[in-house]
Each structure stands twice: as C-alpha cells, then as structure tokens.
Amino acid sequence: MKKLYKIMRSMAMVVGLLCFSISLLAQERTVSGTVTDETGGGMPGVNVLVKGTSTGTVTDTEGNFKINVSGDDATLVFTFVGYASSEIIVGARSVMNIQLTPDVQTLSELVVTGYAMQEKKDLTGSVGTVKSSDLVQVPSGNVTSQLQGRVAGVTVSNDGRPGSVSKVRIRGFSSFGNNDPLYVVDGVPTQDISTLSPNDIENFSVLKDAGAASIYGSRAANGVVLITTKKGSNNGVKVNYNMYLGSQDPGKGPDFLLNTQEYADLQWKVYKNDGTDETHPIYGKSTNPTPTLPSWAGDTDWYKTITRKALVMNHDLSLSGGSQNSTFYVGMNYYKQDGIVIKNFSQRFSARVNSEFKMAKSRISIGENFTVTGRTGNGVAGTGAEGSPIQTVYAIQPIIPAVMTQSVEGISHNYVPGEYGGNGIAVRLGNGSNPYANAIRNGADRQQDVRVLGSFFLGAKIIEGLNFKTTFGGTYGSFYNTNWAGSTYENAENQATASYNETSGYGGDWVWTNTLTYDKTFGDHKLLLVAGYEAVKYGIGRGVSAARADYFSDSFAFRTVTNGAKITDGSSYYNTPSTLASMFARADYSFKDKYLLSATVRRDGSSRFAPANKYGTFPSVTAGWRVSEEGFMSGVEVISSLKIRGGYGTMGSQLNLDPSNQFSLYGGGIADANYDLTGAGSSSLKGFRQTRIGNTAAKWETQITTNIGFDAGFLDNKLQLSVDFYTKKSNGLLVLVPLSSLYGAADAPYKNIGDTKNTGIDLQLGYRTDITPDLKLDVNFTFTHYKNEIISYAGGDLNYFDSQIISTRIGSFNRNQVGQSMGAFFGYKVIGLFQSDSDVENSAKQDGAEPGFFKYADINGDGVITPDDRAFIGNPNPNFTYGLNVGLTYKNFDLTAFLVGSQGNDIFNYNKWWLDFWPSFQNQKSTDLLYNSWTPENPGASTPKASNKSNFSTNTQSNSYYIEDGSFARLRTLQIGYNFPSELTNKIGINKARLYVQGVNLFTITKYSGLDADVNNATSDTAFGVDLGNYPLVRQYLVGVNIGF
C-alpha cells in the first residue's frame, strides 16, 4: 500500500501543480483547510479539485491545502487512492477541514502479481491478499503461522515449538512429495521465509490458480506467494517502534494421566484381569489386597515439571523516508520466544535495508532490498519422536521422582538425594527417560544460523510505458549446531559415556531476472505486456559433521570435538545444485474496463531432467467480465460491483525430483558399505554399493487447473463477496517408485506415475460499516474447502503406498490409495470389544481374541480376520477450514477478535498406544485404562481390558480405536487497543501512540482428547494428522505498544 501511496501521490502532485498554475489566472476567493485520515493525522498528497473545472491542488506534508474557488456554489472534490472520494459544497466557508475514510473497494486496489502490479479490478486469475497489519496481529515470529485463516484457499497447521515453521498448503495438495508453495520475496524465489520479520512485509499476495501463477511455470504447482517488503516514501523521515511482551502459559497439561497410587492400582487391576501371581519388584506380592508403595516413591506431575510460564517478546524499530530521488527503509527486529518446555527457546535478530535511487531524470532507478537474520535457539524434537518432551510426559511413570529426595539402591546405580530419578531405580519402571534431566543436560545445545536474503535491481524507462528491469538476488545461509549427549546414570538403559556432535554448513542460491514491461492505455484499450528471461541456480551447499565420544568430563567448557577420545562421526555432504533457465511472457488486455483477457506462458529448462525432457512449457489463459459496468446493471442498486472471471492453465512442479535422478550412481558410507575384511575389530575397509538407480525418462509434474469465480460488492461495497470454484488435476506426479527388493536398496528413481485431483471452493466475505460515526465494524470471513483424490498410482500396477511420519511402534497409519484422499488412515475397524468366550466363539476367527479385547470387522466376510480386512478408517483432511476476523473501533478504542477453525478432520491419536495399553512398555497410563476400561462388570467400555497381553487383538495393529474427530475452533487472538489522542501525543512529538493488551489462544472448542487439535506433521502430505505427542500451542497474554514519530 505504501508503494502505491507514494506513486499516486507523486503523480497527483505533478497534475495538481499543473492545474494550480492555471488557476492562478482566475483571481477568485481562497479556501484553505486540512485533510485528515481516519486516525486524525494530516494527509499529504491528497488531490483537491474544483468540480467541473481543471482547477486543483495537492495537500502539503501536513495535509494543508489552499485553493481558489469561483464562488459559494463551488464543489470541492477530494480524492486519494485507497480512500472514498469526498465531494463537498464550499458554501460560505473559507476554512474546510475534511476527514477522508478508507474505501473498502479500492483499499486493496493494487495487487502484486507475477512480474507486475495490477489493479484488483483488472484481475482475472485467483489471487488472495493479506494486509500486513492483519498478519502481525498474531504474535508469532513466523509469517507462515500468521497466515492461518487469513486467505481463503490456504490451509495452515501450526507447531508450538519456538522458531518452528507452520505447514502452508494452497488449495489442498496434489503431490506425494513436497507441496510447499513457492515464496518470492522482492523477486527472490525461496522455499523458506522463516527468516523474514513479519513487520517488514508490505504486500502479501497468494497466487492460487494457473491464471495467476503459471507465469512461475515449473515451480508454480503448489501456489506462489509473492511478498514485497516495505519501502520509504519521499516526504520526510518516519520512525516507528512496535513492541509486545507477554507470557505463555503451559496450563495444566494433560488431565488424563495417572498419579502414583492410581498407577499401582492399575497394576493390581492387570493382575486381576490376567490372573497373574507374582511378586512385583516394587509393589509386593500380587496376592496382597493392595499394592504397597516404596519409601522413595514420588508423585511427579511430569508436564508441570518440564514446563514453565515462558516469555515472548518482540521489538521492531523502523526508520523510513527519502527525498525526491531517493527513498530508504531500515528495519530492525528482535524476537525472542522461550518455549514452554524448560531450556527451550528461539531468538532472532534481523536487520533490513531497502533503498532506491533515481537518476537521469528519474528514467533510471537502482536499489536493493536486503535482510540479514541471525537466529539462535535451543530446540526440542517436536514431531513426537520418542524422548521428545511432550511424548515423554506420556511415557514416564509418576512414581519416578524428577530429583531424588532420599538414597536408594537402584538396579544400575545407587542414588543419593539431589540426583535425577529415573527408571534405573527398579525394574518395571517403563522405558521413558527423565525429561527433566534430559532438558537440563541438553540445555546448552545451540542451533545457530545466519541468513541473507535480498536482491539488487535496476530499472530503466525506455520510452513512455516501456520499462526494463533487471534484478539479481538470492539467499545465503550458514548454520552451526552443537549437540551434547551427556552420560546418564538414572536410566535402566544408560549411556555410559558422553558424546558430542558439531554440525555446520552453508547453502545458497541465486536468481537473475530481466523483464520488459509495456503498460499503456489507448482509448478504450488497456494493455499490459511483460516479457522476461530468468536464470536460477539453487541448492548450492556443503556441510560437515563431526562427533566424538568418551569424554573425560561433562563440563560445558570442555565441549569440543577434539576432547573426545573416540571418533564416532566425521562426515560431510556436498549438494548437487539445480539450474533453471526460463523465458516467460504475459499479456493483459481490457476493453472499456469491462472485458478482460489475460494470457501467460513460461518455458522452463531444468538441469534436473535428462536432455530429452529438459524443457517444459506452461501456458494459461483467463478472462473476466465486469458485469456491473454494463448498462443493464445500472438499475440494480443492491449490487455495487460484480465481476465474473474464469481461467484455465497449466503449472509444473519439480521439487520432488532429486537433482541426481537421471544418473545411476555408486557410493556408500561406513555404515552401509564398509566391511572389516581384516578382522581388526575396530576398523573397516571402504566398500561401495550402488546408491542410485537413474531414470532419464522423468518429466515435469504437470498440473492443469480450471478456476471460475466472481467478486461482488453489495450495499455500496460495504459487503464484499469473493468466491472461487476450482479443479486441479495433477498428472505425472513424480513418485519414488517402490521397486521390488530384487532391484536392491539403491535409491529408486522418481517416475511420473501418479495422478491426483483436487477440487475446492474458496470463499471470502467482508463486511464493513459505520454503525454510528464513532463505532465502526469490520468483519472478514474466509472459508476453505478442498477435496483431494488419488486418481492413479504406478500405472495401475500397485495402487497404494503406505507412509509414516516417523517410525512408530506399530507401523504406519496412513495409506495413499487410488480413489482415496491422500494420507487417509488405514487399519482394522473396531466394531466393539469381545464380551464373552461365546462372543469370541461366534465371531470371525481372530488372533489373540478374548473377552475385553478388540473385535474387528470381518470386511471380506470370510470368517477370519486377516490383513485383507483392513479398511480406510479415517481421513486427516478437513471438510473445511475457516477464519473469522471481527474488528471494532469506538472512538480511540479498537478491538479485534480472530477465530480460526478446522472441521471434519480426523486425528490418529497415537498417544493412546502408550497410554491405553498396559504392555506398551508399562509406561505412564491413562485414567481411562484404570477407570473406564472393559471388565465383565463394565461391558459398555470402549477402552479394552487392562491386560499385559500384547497381540493382534490389543496393541499391535493400526485400528479405528485411535481415530478421533479433530475438528476445532480456536480464538487465535483477542486484542483491545487504545490510541492516545493526537493532541496529547503531539505535545511530546509523537504522531501516533497506541497501547494494547492481547490474549492468544484463549479458548479452543474441540472434542479432541489430546493436548492440541491443531496437529502439525511437518512437511509430509502422505502421512499426517497423527498426534505423536506434539508440542501444543498454549495461551499467551501480552501487552504491546505502537509508536510513530
């Protein structure tokens, strides 16, 4: 918006000055005044025109104007881009103070699109935009998280870990591999925008269909997000400071876990159910009426032990300004978020410099946009990997003290008070390690990185309307990680000696873009032509890792690789980069502002493909009809604007293809190809194996999209509705072919053997009204629906593949099969629990069947439960997701409530495997298992009988018992702000001062039993929706200020 503001203002000044010089000749009376914006601030550059004449002027930097009028009946017209124009009869006044109000219709009028900027009314493709002010309402260090619920068609799932990136999907997902959108930041394409400071963002456009995105050709299939960062304006220096400070509250955590006494009671219940007679090593003889607890027994609330109220803090300082021929914007950001898990944190410092210089009578402009970001943090595994903090809360028994308070002779160690407790105190304490000890031992581990992202550009005006621009940009990043695995004593399975690992590497890419733009209006004909050439090299990088073990001391200062006695790792990698050379063109034509036509084409050449398949061409064509401009619509007053648009086009993807896919390669590491031929016992000879089977026939993934939609405004554009219907057919998806093992275990080649289809609806509804002059309402609603289906896979030979996020104890839950949605849950369908021996007898034959255990559906009716009886038991894809933003301003107060939600998605709650089955390592268990599980007296239970039997009918299979409804609605933020009156702040030299308080994630409505229904499974789209003990989003309370000088 600011860029637009700047351009329009300079144009208006030129026109205005011209007019002013003419009006001097008329010698009429003078009217003066001040134009202010909705906040009361003076508006510079507002065009003031005497209606019906060519007399006009432009307001100065304070918003003041002076104009000559012919008499009292003269009408002044105030216009400014983004604001409703105002016509006022002068009357007898000689001083006129005018306040302009923003125009909903035209506010987002200029939109960044592929290699161009366009007026929104001229758009024919499907483009979603977000205001940067909306984005920063959600206090997050990451733009991806702020995007949730903001744009129809965009699905975001979050991860609560500090510094983490949310998963962003545009219009569902179609590929079996990487479905991340392409981000283009100031012309630099990247897959990673986590280093951007949200406050530096000016424009945010999401190109959703081929009509909008296919100019990005082979990388557009997952959607394209265009981001431009803030620029200075040439009217003096502005300083802005924004900050917030808050606390994240971990809350009570899971309320379904047992305490120490309950856990012992559960053991007794298991003994009773199984008829076991033994002496329990902790609780005594099983024939005793009740278990006895040892003196060392703790009653640890592990969630409470490892979590804390955690700080979140953000500071933004920006300076911007400029003169006639130069502008600058300098932004600095410091963001720190402590994790709710102790020792866990992420902090980021970033600095941005954007500037632009004009020369040769403004025919040449030159400039740069750069940001450098440094991050440091102490991360935790969050995907639910065993041993990650939240997972461990579900694993470790409450009887284990976090820290010992008395001496105990343990099985592997004799504990003294002050030492960590652990499952080494006695047998039968499960396999969960002490997460408190782990967090403290790993507390000094650091992940650090520095990344630069930016570009230089040079623009030249060749003739009026024809501009040339060349941009060279890229990213460069390096990282340094340290990882200490200290020796342990508290576990039953201890690490005898410490080991230490350091990892470092760098990576980068560059892009060089040249475009010619021709933008001109000839009478009723408006034309925008863009032609360009682009060269990209990406995936450059190397890295090194070294580790040693056997450290003399655990001291922090001693931690260098050198100080370890035995080398356990010394390795490096050397990426194979990819190159892309492309030509592209677009043409946008409109006739009488009513009939719109747009065509784009891109031809990409990529190094990832063998010579015969190197080049791909991706065309699109779209058209629009602004019905409301037709004469026959002039009588329909309720409809203020209506545009129907539609398009068809193709896009490509190559993200899933390894850069080496076309080559057959040999290699091999120590762990997979070496053999100790000499029998030395401590060294092995270098061996090789085939590491990759090449495929020269791989081609681009192609996506064909059709989109039809309309944009309508009602009631003077107070109500705005935008709806899109789309179909995306993805053909020739690159799949890592699951070859028969007879081919060996070399990396299989990607082949174009899958087709998927996505259909969906994006809906965006806005309503904005002044209820009273002081009370203003602004409501925005986004609705996203997609449905994906696998159409074919492996040419019909094998019609499914299984996928898992991480290795689990019972295999994979997600199956991708033709005719199903991607990532659908697969397993046995539980139709109840066996109630009696006769029930077992009369049911289909099932391994491990006994009363109280799962009874599976005999899908094929053959009287025996076999793998053929597995079925699709759930779908992690939502029916729809939505976001609702309500903004209210009353005088100087403002209130914003933002609600996001997801409806109809299933979650596979894998935590139940640990909690609801006794033999799952005899770790922490659920209250359900103790109080609500099956017994002959409680036949209606859904939780199976508490038993130490681990078999097909209990805990070894994926089945529908784990499936839960994952729908949720969450109040993402609630913010109340107060703008100090400008009369007050001006006295101390402040233009604008605002104070706000905010609550984040204040409530979530869900039936899901786990900690957080917003389950994020990183980047995988073939396996997701599985709760593995994920790091939850928690409540936050913040205060913040916005100050402008």
Add this chain to the structure above:
Amino acid sequence: MRKFNIKAGIVLGLVLVLTNSCSDSFLEVTPNGALDQKVLATKDGVNALLIGAYAMIDGVSGNGFGWEAASSNWVYGSIRGLEANKGTDAGDQPDINPIQKYTETATNPYLSVKWGSIYDAIARVNQVLNVLAVAEADGAISAEDADSFRRQARTLRGFYHLEAYKLWVKIPYVDETTNLDEVTNADSEQTVNVDKIIADLDAGTTLPNDMDQIGRFNGTVAKVLKAKALMQMKKDYTGAKTLLADVITNGKDSEGNEIGFEPKYGDIFDTEKRNGVEAIYTVQYSVNDGSGGWNGGWGEVLNFPYKSGASPGGCCGFFIPSGDLVNSFKTKPDGLPYLDNTYNNAPLKNDQGLTPKQAFTPDGATPLDPRLDWTVGRRGIPYLDWGVHTGSDWIRDQSYSGPYSPKKQVYKKSQEGKLTEVGNWTSGWTANGYRLIRYADVVLLLAECQIETNDLAAARSNVNRVRGRATNPDGFVKNADESGPAANYVISIYPTGGASDPFSSQASARVALMMERKLELGMEGHRFFDLQRWGVVQSELNRILTTYEGGIRSGLYGIGVTVGPEDVTFPIPQGQIDRMKGRLEQNR
C-alpha cells in the same frame, strides 16, 4: 511507435541472445559426492564393490536394514525354534510376538526387512559382476583377480539365496543376467533355482584357502555352504558328506590357519577368540570405526541383559532363553542327555517370581551339561567377568519373558569400551562377530550325513568329538570364588554298544544328533532351520508347546497356540508380492 520498436527490439534481442547462448551448458549439472560406474571398473573399484557385497553378511546395513534382518537369525532361527523368547516386555518390538506365536501374517514388517536385506545383498553381488565385466572388457583387471572376485561374489550370492530359501523356500533367483521385470518364483522354476544356488556355491569351492584376509570367503567356506545347501534344499547327504569330510581333513580359515575344536567350550564365544581355531567363518564386526554401531553387531544389539552398568550392554532385555532349552541341558547321572523328551518332567529350579532381595540358591545337585552355563545366564551363576547373575533385575519383565539371560554373544566387562562401541545409548555394539560357521557345526553336519547314509559308527565318533570337548573340566563355569564348578556338571560321551548307545539304529541316532545340535549350538540361530531340514517343525514345536513351554508362558502364548503345516516357512512379504504383481506368488 517506431522508436519503441527499435529499442524494444534491441532489448528483446539481448534477452534472446542471453537465453540461447548460455542455457544449454548452464542446464548441465553433474552430481556431487558420488561416482559413476566407469570410475569403478578397475581392480580396486571392483574390490570395493565386493567389500560392499560382503558388508551385507551381517544382514544389517545403515541404508535401511536393522535387527530384523540379522543373519544370526535370532528371531527366525532361535525364537521361532523355541530356544528363546522375545524377552523384554510384551509391547516391545511387538512384530516379533506373532512370529513367536506362529500367527505372523504376510504384512509383518520383520519379514519385509529381512527379505529386503537379502535381496539388496544379492543386488550388490550382481553389481560386482556387472562392473567386473566392464573392467575385464577394458583390460583394467587381471584374469586371476577377476576369477577370484567372481568366485567370491558367486559364493556370496549362493549364501544369500540360501538364507532366503531357509525362510521362504519358494523364492526368486536373481543373477546378473536376470531381467528383473520378468523374474518370478513360480513353482516350475524352483528346481532350477536350487541348482543355480548350488552352482553359485560350487564356484567358490575352487577358491584357495588362504585369501590373505580373514573376512573373505575361501574354498573351505564355500564347501561348507555348498554342503549345507545340498542338505537343506536337496537332502543330498552323500554329496554333502564328501564336502564336509574334505573340510574336516583339509579345511583352513581364510588366512590359511588350521581349524579345529577350541579346547574350552566357553572360549568359542570370547570376543577375542572370534577368529580363533573354532572359527571357519565369523562375520567380522568392527566398533568405533565411524559407523555409529552399524558394523558392530547392530543385528544383536537388543540382546543384552536389561540392567545397565552392572550387567553388559545396558539394553534391552531381548532374547531370553526358553525353559525348554534350559531343561534340555539336564543330564542323566551317566552324563548323557534325556533323549526320551522327559527332561521337562522335573524342570530345573529357577528364580521366577522372586525379586533380587528374596533369597535364592541355584540347584547344585541336578546333573547338568556344562554348556548350559555358557549358553544361558541364570541367577546365582557367575556371568563371565560381570559377577554373579542377580536374577530379575537383569530382566525387563520377568513375568513375561522368563528368568534367563542370553550369554553367547555377550562381551566381557574387561572388553567394554575396547571391543564395544562407545558414546551411545548402549554398549551392545561389539566386535563379537556372529559365528556363522564354526568347527563343531561342521562336525555335527558331517555326523548327520553319516547317519543318513547309515554310517553310524562314524557318526557316533563325530558326535562324541563334539561332546568330548565339552567334558573338559577346565572349560566349566566356575563358581564366584573360583573354588569349583558353578553347578553339578556331569557330561560324558556316548558309549559304543549297550542300552545307552543311541547309534545302534538310524532312528535313535537321529534323535541323539538332534539333541546334540540343540545343546552345542543353542541360541546360535540354527534351531528352526534344523527342524525344517529334519521335517519335524510341527511335531517337535507342538510337543514343546503343549508339554511345557506353552504352559509356563501362557501370558506370552495365550490360549492354544499351535504350529500348523504352513508355519514350516514364513509368508512372503505382502508388499513384495504387491510390487511384483502377478509374478511373485505367496508360498502358502
């Protein structure tokens, strides 16, 4: 407009020139960090590929094959053969449970990994032969080297196929000429496949014995493997007998050293004697070599006692010897085993159900085969140099798995950190390589051939050679103060003639041989495949389950477990059948 055209034309022209002049070379990016086949087509390159093929002998590999695929076959040979329980607790590695209960399905992940490991190994061998052919065509390798490499590679290929045969019988055979898009495991091909496997192993029999490096296959190894293949696949005892007799007479290890009996039974399993006189082929494990444990017995890493610090390994309590195995070591007062299957009638006393603090004294009266306490760790008996086994604190969940601990693969305390991997969650990665072929195994195989060819006196003599070594009192486990044997060890050789000489008839000789393999090779991964070869899988396992083991381990076996006719093999992984639609048939 004319001005526009010229300027625009110039710029467009520039763009086009840029586009066309540099794009072709710009778009050629060669891979980093890897080699292509041409670079490897030399003697050293082929040798390195051959090392890569040897690297799969342990079954495990960092590129995706873990303990499921261990060639020690602790799951498929020992657990399936009822020598051992899975151990740990009920929910740990639950995919072993159905294998132990004879209810595994074709989707069991263990079988999938095992299959993948074996056929990856075969693919590696075939790559050796492919690249070798290129090197030969280029004249980059001498005929002598090429011949040695080819024979080693073919022996490996035969070995890997034999492993696959043991589990699935109905297998596809793959060599360097096989069209992988057409290969099948149809019944009609099985006879041919068996002959191809034997031919591959035969190719190695002319290798010299001294291969310079202990880890290479030599002529002796190939002869044993060929004999095993003849016995397992063709019941060709005559052919096998010739080969095995030759090995006993002329066999050497791969560095050309003599082979024979290790004088003390327990020393066979000492890490430092892994390539000792008993070893015909030991899989070479190496630790602290930068592989992160992958070359150090990854396949057996779970199989150490549970109690960290005071017992070896520190993880994970798997592979617990079964009660039936332990009782089998009871001897009659004359030092001979109970060949009438009555050994379970009075089970050996153990500490089941007791905590370490509750007093327990091991049985000091019942006569026992001394090999018991080198095969099984049990309460009250010294456990290598780790002190006396203290019972249930060495076991993860005694009520589930039983009271015993594995012992043969375990390293000594004095070897920790030197012959074990350091700096990781367990010290159970060791240099104690799996004894793939040891001398006593060969002697017993020869005895078996002699029984089947009715040369019973020679068979008795060979069985007695094996028993004779075990009678050496220097080789008995000593009690904690070294004052005497840790138990009442009584063992003798079979007499010639008389009531207690089973070698009087072929049928009773078979029984003695079967028992001797159980006692001598217990917990070494052979049992199930021995039963398979003898055709007694169902009868023997059902006998053990119904008369004893099923009763004491009801929590593990549930109600009424039986071994059916299909359980003689394992099902072919369903995922593989799906990937080779119509060409790979299920074996049942």
